[in-house]
Amino acid sequence: MDFYQGKTVLVTGAAGFIGSHLCDALLANGAKVIGLDNFISGRADNIAHIKNHPNFTFIEADVNQGFSTLNSQLSTLDLVFHLASPASPPGYQAHPVETYLVNSYGTHLLLTYLKEKHPTARFLFASTSEIYGDPLEHPQKETYFGNVNPNGIRSMYDEAKRLGETVCGVFLRSFNMDTRIIRIFNTYGPRMDPNDGRSLVEFCVRMLKNEPITLYGDGKQTRSYCFVSDLVAGISLFMASPDCRGETVNLGNPQEQSMLDLVHMIEAQLGKKATLQYKEARADDPRRRQPDISKAKTLLNWVPQVKIEAGLKETLAYFASLG
Numbered sequence: 001m002d003f004y005q006g007k008t009v010l011v012t013g014a015a016g017f018i019g020s021h022l023c024d025a026l027l028a029n030g031a032k033v034i035g036l037d038n039f040i041s042g043r044a045d046n047i048a049h050i051k052n053h054p055n056f057t058f059i060e061a062d063v064n065q066g067f068s069t070l071n072s073q074l075s076t077l078d079l080v081f082h083l084a085s086p087a088s089p090p091g092y093q094a095h096p097v098e099t100y101l102v103n104s105y106g107t108h109l110l111l112t113y114l115k116e117k118h119p120t121a122r123f124l125f126a127s128t129s130e131i132y133g134d135p136l137e138h139p140q141k142e143t144y145f146g147n148v149n150p151n152g153i154r155s156m157y158d159e160a161k162r163l164g165e166t167v168c169g170v171f172l173r174s175f176n177m178d179t180r181i182i183r184i185f186n187t188y189g190p191r192m193d194p195n196d197g198r199s200l201v202e203f204c205v206r207m208l209k210n211e212p213i214t215l216y217g218d219g220k221q222t223r224s225y226c227f228v229s230d231l232v233a234g235i236s237l238f239m240a241s242p243d244c245r246g247e248t249v250n251l252g253n254p255q256e257q258s259m260l261d262l263v264h265m266i267e268a269q270l271g272k273k274a275t276l277q278y279k280e281a282r283a284d285d286p287r288r289r290q291p292d293i294s295k296a297k298t299l300l301n302w303v304p305q306v307k308i309e310a311g312l313k314e315t316l317a318y319f320a321s322l323g
Contacts, residue, residue: 003240005030008076012063012110013083015042017191018126018184018228022081023047025232027055034073038062040095041086046191063106064098067113077118079239082110083126085161089154090197096156103160104167111171111179122178124239125168129185129252129289130158139290142183142248152284165248178245182238185252185291189228189311190318199259200225203266203274204312204319213274217281219260224290226253227306227314237300244299252291253304269312 009026013019014035019042026033027050035047035058050056057073063084070077085102086092092099107125114121132140133148148158168179188200200223206213234251238244257265263274296302 001029001236001240003029004236007031007078008034008074009079009081010034010036010070010077011081011083012036013042013085013126014058015039015044015047016083016087017046017189017193018187018231019081019083020046020191021189021228021232022083022235023050023056025236027053029236031055033057034059034070036061036063037084040098041091041193041196043191043193063110064101066109070113071117074118077114077121080110080114080121080123081126081235081239082107082124085126085157087128088193088196088198089157092157093153100156100160103157104163107164107167111167111177115171115175115177119177122180122239122245123168123171124180124182124235125164127161127165127181127183127248128157129183129250129291130154131162131165131183132286132289133158134284134286135288138288139254139292140250141292142250142295149284154284172246180238180244180246181248182235183248183250183291184231185226185250185289186223187226187228187231187252189315191228192315194319194322199223200262200315203263204316207266207270207272207274208316208320212277213263215259215263215276215278216285217278219263219276219278220258221285222256222258222288222290223262224253224256225262225308225311226251226304227308227311230304230306234296234300234302237302241300247299249296249299250291250293251296251302252293253308254291254293255308256288256290257308265308265312266316269309269316
């Protein structure tokens with residue numbers, strides 16, 4: 001994509017699952033990329049292959065500590081992708097303070113830094129479908145305000161993402177900054193942490209190890225799974241578009257799967273049956289999750305391309321390669 005040629009780009013959460021794939025795409029499109037991560041949930045292995053790339057610089061740092069380290073390295077900065085945050089329930093529940101800070105105060109610090117040093121830079125905030133909570137609207141449009149428990153066991157993530165969106169809106173309206181918000185629905189693919197605890201990861205890893213799979217509730221709760229290459233393509237188009245300043249867009253695959261459907265798909269890929277065990281439904285776990293991507297289709301001409309069968313094959317091969 002010609003837009004990124006020669007641009008200086010900051011990616012927070014660069015060693016994360018999505019962040020590392022985004023760095024790959026930006027470098028392939030000719031950008032100079034500064035990756036920032038503190039490895040709370042990111043992994044050094046995810047960026048080992050680009051560590052010595054001539055257009056990649058990595059800074060181990062915490063977004064919540066400010067950006068004095070950037071001042072000496074950046075004379076220009078064109079684009080910022082703010083992806084830093086634990087993203088799985090076990091991850092953000094293990095680091096609740098860091099999670100609510102990086103998505104709220106960290107977003108404020110980043111935008112304050114840009115306002116003072118690089119006021120023309122575009123800023124993209126990686127929000128989440130979790131801002132919709134356990135939705136009363138289905139599928140979820142960007143206009144839906146959500147049904148979120150403000151003090152539940154997932155609120156350090158859900159509500160912090162909602163506040164991060166608020167911060168973006170303030171800097172857009174009050175300080176004329178170019179802020180953009182994506183709401184990421186469930187995404188999967190190589191480089192996911194095999195220990196991150198999300199359902200798709202657990203199902204894949206446990207079946208590869210011939211271990212039983214735990215389903216919470218009746219297993220009929222749904223998610224919509226987007227392969228990581230499709231998500232990165234949508235993110236890239238959204239940041240590059242001259243018409244998306246101030247916009248909020250859902251990015252995800254609208255093909256809805258129940259947890260049981262997902263198990264059966266993995267069984268088909270591996271050619272074996274899973275052993276299932278059921279436990280009580282988890283608190284504040286959304287019953288249904290499906291994006292309405294009409295806005296992304298209209299603004300970006302974007303639709304996911306990778307079928308879940310193909311994506312699962314690649315994801316399972318990755319987990320198998322880890323032993």
